[in-house]
Amino acid sequence: MLLQxxxxxxxxxxxxxxxxxxxxxxxxxxxxxxxxxxxxxNDIITSEIKASIDSKTGRNAxxxxxxxDIANSADCRxxxxxxxxxxxxxxxxxxxxxxxxxxxxLTIEEADYDRIMxxxxxxxxxxxxSALEVFAERKSGTIVNxxxxxxxxxxxxxxxxxxxxxxxxxxxxxxxxxxxxxxxxIRANVVCPSMTETGMLDGMTAERQKEIEMSIPLQRAGRPxxxxxxxxxxxxxxxxxxxxxxxxxxxxSHIH
Ligand SMILES: NC(=O)c1ccc[n+]([C@@H]2O[C@H](COP(=O)([O-])OP(=O)(O)OC[C@H]3O[C@@H](n4cnc5c(N)ncnc54)[C@H](O)[C@@H]3O)[C@@H](O)[C@H]2O)c1
Numbered sequence: 001m002l003l004q005x006x007x008x009x010x011x012x013x014x015x016x017x018x019x020x021x022x023x024x025x026x027x028x029x030x031x032x033x034x035x036x037x038x039x040x041x042n043d044i045i046t047s048e049i050k051a052s053i054d055s056k057t058g059r060n061a062x063x064x065x066x067x068x069d070i071a072n073s074a075d076c077r078x079x080x081x082x083x084x085x086x087x088x089x090x091x092x093x094x095x096x097x098x099x100x101x102x103x104x105x106l107t108i109e110e111a112d113y114d115r116i117m118x119x120x121x122x123x124x125x126x127x128x129x130s131a132l133e134v135f136a137e138r139k140s141g142t143i144v145n146x147x148x149x150x151x152x153x154x155x156x157x158x159x160x161x162x163x164x165x166x167x168x169x170x171x172x173x174x175x176x177x178x179x180x181x182x183x184x185x186i187r188a189n190v191v192c193p194s195m196t197e198t199g200m201l202d203g204m205t206a207e208r209q210k211e212i213e214m215s216i217p218l219q220r221a222g223r224p225x226x227x228x229x230x231x232x233x234x235x236x237x238x239x240x241x242x243x244x245x246x247x248x249x250x251x252x253s254h255i256h
Contacts, residue, residue, distance in 0.1 A: 002236035004031035007087040009079070011070060011127060012097030012146075014038035014045050016052055018198045019146060020096035022224035023231045024063070028053045030232060033062035035083050038097065041067040070097050070123030076130040084134065092235045093131040095124055096146040098167075100200060103160035113162045120166035121173070128177055128188070135186045143188040144234045145174045146227070147246070153254045157195055157212060158204070171246055178244030187243040189234040194250035196222040217252030
């Protein structure tokens with residue numbers, strides 16, 4: 001049990017096929033109390049998430065859901081206020097929420113850019129700021145942001161330049177938080193997945209996916225639980241001396 005009784009806010013957790021849900025499930029298996037957050041969160045989705053986690057853990061796990069649009073700073077402040085009122089404290093934030101759009105540079109309009117940046121980068125900023133207000137007061141807390149290999153290799157397989165740039169911003173944001181808040185005992189790290197089997201790949205043909213997989217040293221896409229494993233390491237005391245780090249979970253597709 002690496003996270004016994006730790007209160008973990010997991011953002012981007014509405015899809016049972018997604019990385020955020022896999023993080024929630026793995027953290028619950030390790031004893032965490034889960035607040036599953038998403039712009040799509042509602043009572044029905046919360047019940048589905050809880051039922052799925054209960055059946056996996058064989059326990060009546062602490063799982064609750066909160067709807068939040070991370071692009072909205074007031075929503076993020078309200079999220080942590082609500083989390084504190086439900087659980088009394090927050091120990092960990094994992095931000096796995098993002099949107100993606102496949103576009104070549106010259107087709108990206110200002111509205112596309114603003115939308116991707118508003119969720120992926122400003123959303124990460126809003127969430128981290130609200131979490132840090134809580135963590136700074138308590139002089140403890142961990143942040144794990146999910147970025148992407150797209151930030152490291154100059155674009156991804158799915159997203160355009162705006163997506164890659166937003167994820168590059170998430171890496172810089174996290175490093176800055178690590179430096180500024182390290183003296184308070186607060187850690188912040190990033191996970192960079194590559195192609196992972198979630199709803200984000202739904203638009204891709206099977207042939208294209210196979211072709212990409214053959215170019216990856218491990219010859220397959222990642223599984224959500226494998227990204228969650230890196231998040232678990234970074235959220236737990238196993239990584240007590242790790243901050244400002246970027247952990248690649250990419251099957252060797254980008255070795256640098
Ligand atoms: N799947 C991949 O191949 C892949 C590769 C690299 C990085 N990533 C990153 O992994 C993370 C998880 O992606 P996923 O593959 O699980 O996809 P996903 O679409 O299942 O998860 C993203 C979640 O973010 C939520 N979301 C979108 N906008 C939001 C907002 N404004 N406020 C709150 N929630 C919002 C969505 O509703 C969704 O549930 C993302 O940050 C993504 O960029 C995914």
